[in-house]
Amino acid sequence: MMEVTTQLREQIRAIAFDLDGTLVHSALDFTAIRHELNWPADTDLLQRLQAIDSEHERAMADAVIRRHEMEAAHKSYILPGVLRCLAQLQQQQIPTAILTRNMRQATMHMLERLQIPIQLVLTREDCAAKPDPAGLFKIAEHFSVAPSELLYIGDYHFDLTTAANAGAVSCLLLNEQNHQFASMADWVMTDYDSLARALIS
Template sequence: MTTQVEAIFGVIFDLDGTLVSSELDFALIKAQIGCPCEQDLLDYIAQLPSPYMREEAMNIVHQHELIDAQHASILPGVSEAIHALKSKNIPMAIVTRNFDKAAAIKLQNNPLPISTVLTRSDAPAKPDPSALNAIATLWNINARNLLYVGDYLYDIQAAHNANMRACLYAPESTPAYADQADYVLHDFVELVTLVESYSEKIELC
């Protein structure tokens, strides 16, 4: 028998590369602040030895994010899927590694019916699960009944760190780490079918 734990009662999304486009050149940003290619950018900045160095490095990141925000556009299939989920009263939220101003610009220019948005200005950046945990608490929904959708390894890791299921959005090529995700979507419209399939299983129990 299908258990209630298997239902999907809410969906949380990454922003860049999942809901909206992004052209951030991380190789360039890392080169400008001296971050090794293989190291996480935010981790590198946090470990810089002085507040001044950390502030200067973060200012460079902010400049790139704000420029990128002006050019972001909603990705194919996203608007239709989001409105379909909203019509089914599925709660939705966004958790992004963007800082608050960049995320706000992207969502102002590309409005979606999602009011709950947490950025790295609000909680530690993914793969830390703090932001995902906060939303589960806000909604009063068991984390195992929530799905996190993103396009990168950190999204999968954050979901699993929060005891949520991870859905990797891979519209073009499937990365090597895709097998770590619980589900892989190649077309955003597939998300609606995925959520519906779990709600239908519950109704049949």
């Protein structure tokens, strides 16, 4: 993992965040979704959804996933320090974005209900789902920065792999369940106050 050096701090010109588990706590229960759909425990929901040949069966599965996403969005709550950190980033004129595998309706419901001020939001309707790097390339282009000048913060291996695939800098937000992914990240942070201290002079 990289140390937060002055050189690396100056390299970061924009920041993108995952959503669930990174900016907000979400009650989205992937196990319950797989159980309801009768899909194996290790199934990637979005990949399996796209692989369904029958349009009717795909629509039914999509409806189940979307229902669970909206239920989770209603129950979500913001993680400690997020709003304070985002305000500090705005004061420093560091542009921010979200790249999530969530659907747009649930994403926007969370952002509006929790009043999270993010400038650019990309969901699975806007680009190929992670770990495809297309979303980070779009974000870098939107902010007129190189992918290597973009920091992507997440809580899961999909996020770190996506950053690596894009040539972006990755940061893992540690929690009780994801320490095994720490070696994949360029940075590791335990809370948003530590992010602000690292990036804001």
